[in-house]
Amino acid sequence: MTDFAYKPTLTGDLVVLRPLDEGDYEALAAAMADPDVTRLTGSHQEISEEQAREWMRTRKDQTDRLDLAIVDRASGQVVGEAVLNDWDRDNKCCNFRILIGPAGQGRGLGTEATRLIIGYGIGQIGLHRISLGVYAFNPRAQRAYEKAGFKVEGVLRDALLWEGKWVDEIVMSILASEWIPSKV
Template sequence: MTDFAYKPTLTGELVVLRPVTEDDYPAMQVAMDDPDVVRFTGSRGEIGEEAARKWYRTRGEQTDRLDLAIVDKAGGEVVGEAVLNEWSPEDESCNFRILIGPADQGRGLGTEATRLIVGYGIEQLGLHRIDLGVYAFNPRAQRAYEKAGFVTEGVKRDALKWDGEWVDEIVMAVLATDWKPLPSTT
């Protein structure tokens, strides 16, 4: 049975994923203030500091989602977050999203973080399906998701209007039957 109440710490070669806390807000705010991050995530509207701090402070209490901070092992800094949300217990499925600040992109941190949390979802929580949406103007993220085992399933045409232009959303998923476990490090 899936249990999102337990908040694990997952360790890879490049990153550690650990439960997010209010103390992670400053690092996350840097990432969320970046214009490219805002565009790639299709974020609209600004959340105030008090609301954002409360959000991070309450993630550990959530029993229907898993919010983990991505910590770069090389420097020990929080560089982003990896999230399993929109859980459907009946369908044994959930959504995945990830955010990494601009200074730490392109280093393989996101690919490893994705594989760690998706592996946990499939191997430990028993999820059958994990899906996501990625906007067409973010091919680098799409490649990272493919490296982590996600398969393109379709396109939601004109799903986002950004700066007056329509942008497609690419729907991707990984199924438990497709999943290739991470090699053991022991």
């Protein structure tokens, strides 16, 4: 098993995943400014532009996580990010999260980005298990994760308070033995 020090560029038919850097700030800030993206990711926290830029500047130096920008091959635009984080080296597992702004939605870019980064995590890093959480008000994402091979493990009840209402978080994972690269 290796670590996340190496930051690959992963190329698919629709997207290129490449290391995230400070130059991606504008595109990701625009994606996060979308009210639907904010809601679907459960993002309450606002950070300053300087904090966000500093965070992006340091992504290349992290050996315990992989932050990749999602670039739409048709337009060359950054439309989101795909991340493997919360790495548990001893248990060969980590968390996955993805964000796709409005410019990248509804065209299969997220599905392909998921396939690419999960394939890298299992095939190159040697991960045994990759997990994620998806809020109950995001069934479209849950279906996309299921299409990629993730299975529902359970529900964290009332995990998010959004606009005065409690929302469950659905916990999902995929095991290396379940990964079928051609499935997505």
